[in-house]
Amino acid sequence: MSFDLSVIPHKNIILAVTxxxxxxxxxxxxxxxxxAGFNVRVVMTDGAKAFITPLTFQALSGNPVHTDLLNPEAEAGMGHIELARWADLVLVAPASCDTLAKFAAGLADDLLSTLYLATKAPVWVAPAMNQQMWAAKATQRNLATLIEDGVHVIMPDAGSQACGDVGLGRMPEPEDIARQVTEYFHKAQRAIAEKFGxxxxxxxxITAGPTREAIDPVRYISNHSTGKMxxxxxxxxxxxxAEVTLIAGPVSLDTPNGVKRKNVASAMQMLDESMKKLDDxxxxFIATAAVADYRVAQVAEHKIKKAGDELNVALIKNPDIVATIAQQEKRPFMVGFAAETQNIEAYAAGKLVAKKLDMIACNDVSRADIGFASDENAMTVFFAEQYQLDQRDLEKASKQEIAQQLVEAIHDALTHVVQSEDDF
Structure with a gap:
């Protein structure tokens, strides 16, 4: 079972407009x-059509707009039942005062009110109305009934209204509503992942990105890693x-949803944070970072001035982070990466043994179409001998797809070793 929380694919939303x-x-x-990746179908009331045309929503959603309760073109003429079964969430935005009253009273005199009663999907409403209508006792009584019935209410904003009044009743901005809907599905999917993932x-x-080894306050040694993988x-x-901590070198990437992030610059800082995670x-442990092999022996306190045709800088070797972690008494499952330009598989297989890794993924960064700065990658995965798993060739694909295949490889190795121990 696999879940991708960066997008919510194949989730069906009915957006009802009143x-x-x-x-x-x-x-x-x-x-x-x-x-955000949702499939959207739009339902419109007669009142909504007075403000905006169905053609607009058809063009934006890519689906026919639903307006009639008994539509002979719908499945068996029962459009409300078809829609009720299709929806993963019904979102009413804006939700008029009249619509809230219909829902609370259980009326079913149009497509939307009938759909409300027929669906098993969660129902969200984003009320929008004049501030006095919002404050009316009847409206607040209807809201209380809907909340008790399990309807989720996106509370209105305060501000200037089209009628000239100022107060509560403005529909929140579309970006905010879309964010709330996305977070809802993220949380639901995360709950499943935490149990069955x-x-x-x-x-x-996970370590990611390059490291920077300072020469002086304005110069440093680094590499082309972007951290995308x-x-x-x-x-x-x-x-x-998984509960994920990302130890990131200097990169310009947003932190993935739900992931904890520690920013570092140098190899020594990355090692220090990695050791702290072992204690926690x-x-x-997945080492994707392109860690500098060497650092400057003596970092200049001030900017080095240009003088002469040559500048000699003494370098000393950085500790090997993944090998250091692998040598610890309570070592985690160790995954290394090998970015090479020649003899790719031979170097990777050698590192697997020399650094006492459980698994290593190697790729050819000399290729212009994959590797550093590219959105795609291709890899060969090797496992330590005790896992008795064959190498896997991951064909060229997006780095997101490659990542999912690597996760499956890690799971297979963890599962395989447990099953092997149970056999004895």
Whole structure:
């Protein structure tokens, strides 16, 4: 079982639009939900059609717009039942005062009110109305009934209204509503992943990106690593139930959803943070970082001035982070990476043994189409001898897809060794 929390694929949302000036925001909301990976179908009341046309929503959603309760073109003419079964979530935005009253009273005199009663999907409402209508006792009584019935209410914002009043009743911005919906599905999917995911309950530490070894206050030694592979792995591990800490060198990437991040610059700082994670508890250590092999022996206190045609800088060897972690008494499952330009598989197999790793993934960074700075990669995975698993060739794919395959390889190795021990 695998989960990708970076996007919510194949989730079906019915966006119901009711009568109100805020209906124009619903058009933007469709776009934001689509951008987040949702499938969207739009239901409109007669009142909504007075403010915005169905054609607008059809163009934005890519699906026909539903307006009639008994639609002969729908499945068996029972459009509300078809929609009720299709939806993973029903979102009413804007939700008019009249719609809230219908829902609370259990009326079923149009498509939307009938759909509300027919669906098993969660129902969310984003009320939008005049501030006095919002404050009315009847409206608040209807809201209390809906909340008691399990409806989730996205509370309105305060501010200037189309009628000229100022107060509560404005529909929240589409970006905010889309964010809340996305977070809802993230949490639901995360709960499943924590129970059934491939790495459920595992503590994973991942190093990613380059390190920078200072020469003076303005210069440093580094490499071309962007951290994309490590960040993709962090997202993939979190998606299958792991508790993930990402120790990142200097990169320009957003932290994956749910992942804890520690920023470092030098190899020594990265090693220090890695050792701390061992003390905190670590089941799997994945070393994707391109750590500088050497650092400057004596970092200049001030900027080195240009003088002469040559500048000699003495370098000393940095500690090997992945080998250091692998030598610890309470070592986690160790995953190394080998970025090479020649004799790829031979070097990787040698590192697997020399550094006492459980698994190593190697790639050819001399290829222009994969590796550093690319959004795609291709790898060969080797396992330590005790796992008795054949090498795996991961064909060229996006780094997200490669990350998911690597997670499956880690799971297979962990599962295989447990099964092997049980055989004795």
């Amino acid at each position: 009568g109100g000036i805020a209906a124009y925001k619903s058009a933007i909301l469709v776009r934001r939900l689509k951008d 491939l790495l459920a309950g595992k503590k994973v530490t 490590g960040f993709s792995l962090a997202a993939a591990c979190y998606a299958v139930g 508890g670590c089941d799997i």
